Amino acid sequence: MATPLALGRRPGVIPGFGLTLGFTLAYLSLIVLIPLAGLVVRAASLGWADFMAIALDPRTLAALRLSFGVSAIAALVNAVFGLVVAWVLVRYDFPGKRIIDAVVDLPFALPTAVAGIALTALYAPNGWVGQYATMLGFKIAYTPIGIFIALVFIGIPFIVRTVEPVLADLDREIEEMAATLGARRWTAVRRVVLPTLVPALLTGFALAFARAVGEYGSVIFIAGNIPYVSEIAPLLIVIRLTEFNYAAATGVATIMLIISFILLFAINLIQAWSRRRLG
Numbered sequence: 001m002a003t004p005l006a007l008g009r010r011p012g013v014i015p016g017f018g019l020t021l022g023f024t025l026a027y028l029s030l031i032v033l034i035p036l037a038g039l040v041v042r043a044a045s046l047g048w049a050d051f052m053a054i055a056l057d058p059r060t061l062a063a064l065r066l067s068f069g070v071s072a073i074a075a076l077v078n079a080v081f082g083l084v085v086a087w088v089l090v091r092y093d094f095p096g097k098r099i100i101d102a103v104v105d106l107p108f109a110l111p112t113a114v115a116g117i118a119l120t121a122l123y124a125p126n127g128w129v130g131q132y133a134t135m136l137g138f139k140i141a142y143t144p145i146g147i148f149i150a151l152v153f154i155g156i157p158f159i160v161r162t163v164e165p166v167l168a169d170l171d172r173e174i175e176e177m178a179a180t181l182g183a184r185r186w187t188a189v190r191r192v193v194l195p196t197l198v199p200a201l202l203t204g205f206a207l208a209f210a211r212a213v214g215e216y217g218s219v220i221f222i223a224g225n226i227p228y229v230s231e232i233a234p235l236l237i238v239i240r241l242t243e244f245n246y247a248a249a250t251g252v253a254t255i256m257l258i259i260s261f262i263l264l265f266a267i268n269l270i271q272a273w274s275r276r277r278l279g
Contacts, residue, residue, distance in 0.1 A: 036257060043254035045248055054251035059227055060236065063252075067233040068259060071212035072146055074151035079205045082159025083197070089160070092165045104161070107154045112217025119150055120221045142224025147232065150218045155208035161205035163197055170196055202271040206264055212258055 043051060053061060089101055107115065123130040123140040133140050140146050170193065216234045223230040233256055240249035 039250065039253055039257065042250045046251060050247065051251055051254075054248050055255055059096050059231070060233075060255070062228045062253055063231050063233040063236040064255065064259070066144060066147070066231070067213055067256075068263075070147050071151055071209055073213075074148055075205050075209040077152055078155045078159045078208050079201055082156050082204065083163055083201065084155070086160045086163040086167055090164055104157055108157050112154070112215070113221070115153060116150065116218040116221030119146070119153065119218065123149065123222060141222050142226065143230055146222040146224070147219055147230060150222050151212040151215060154215055154218055155212050158207040158211060158250075159201070162207065163200045166197055166200040191267055199271050200275045202267055202274065206267045206271075210260065210264060211269075213256070260274035 046054070085104065087095065089104075090187060120141055121127055121147055123133075125131065125134045125139060125141065127141070130140050138145075140149065188275060216232075217240075219232055220235055223235070225231050225233060225235055237249045237252050237256075240246075240252065
């Protein structure tokens with residue numbers, strides 16, 4: 001009987017690799033892989049010509065462009081300001097810190113429909129903020145700007161909670177050593193702190209981006225759902241389902257799945273490269 005060493009595998013301190021790996025694969029297959037495979041099989045039954053007709057439909061392209069474009073921009077903005085929020089919460093003590101720390105998690109706990117209604121009431125043309133935008137000659141709600149605000153709202157906790165533990169574990173002695181070697185404060189942050197946080201930032205960006213692409217409840221209220229203007233891809237799928245056009249709904253969903261997988265896979269490759277580069 002072959003031993004683990006003979007198979008080129010070092011035995012672990014805690015046994016059960018085979019059992020846990022089998023459970024992991026079975027669990028992921030039942031929960032993730034099989035439903036997604038069913039979606040792809042259903043889309044494949046359309047035929048290449050019908051699938052490309054759905055994919056190249058101007059309304060579909062406009063919805064996909066809006067969903068992925070605004071989601072990427074919102075995730076980038078969250079990466080910057082989420083890093084600032086995480087830095088403040090980790091590095092400084094001040095009155096009300098616990099309250100701000102709890103507020104960061106509100107988008108996790110708040111129902112998406114409630115968030116959408118609250119944002120719409122705030123940024124609508126007659127809302128507290130929206131009325132001043134109307135006076136200046138532009139609208140926030142019922143435009144891509146409103147979608148961007150909603151996606152920033154639901155994505156900020158992913159960045160903060162991903163970066164925060166890494167920043168907390170970062171030894172301050174490294175920064176002090178850089179200072180003793182003559183590095184200025186911003187140089188130490190740019191050369192020492194930020195490279196260490198890059199993998200966590202990429203992880204938070206991927207999570208925020210993935211959540212934003214599939215967001216529905218908090219967006220449909222503030223988006224206005226105007227075709228070719230503020231209609232997101234998840235809403236287009238729901239519209240096709242209500243029209244009993246299951247083929248079009250499946251086609252749009254499959255396109256979203258393919259694009260999301262490619263983008264997230266690329267982000268994971270960059271993340272792995274950054275980790276190897278940092279040793």
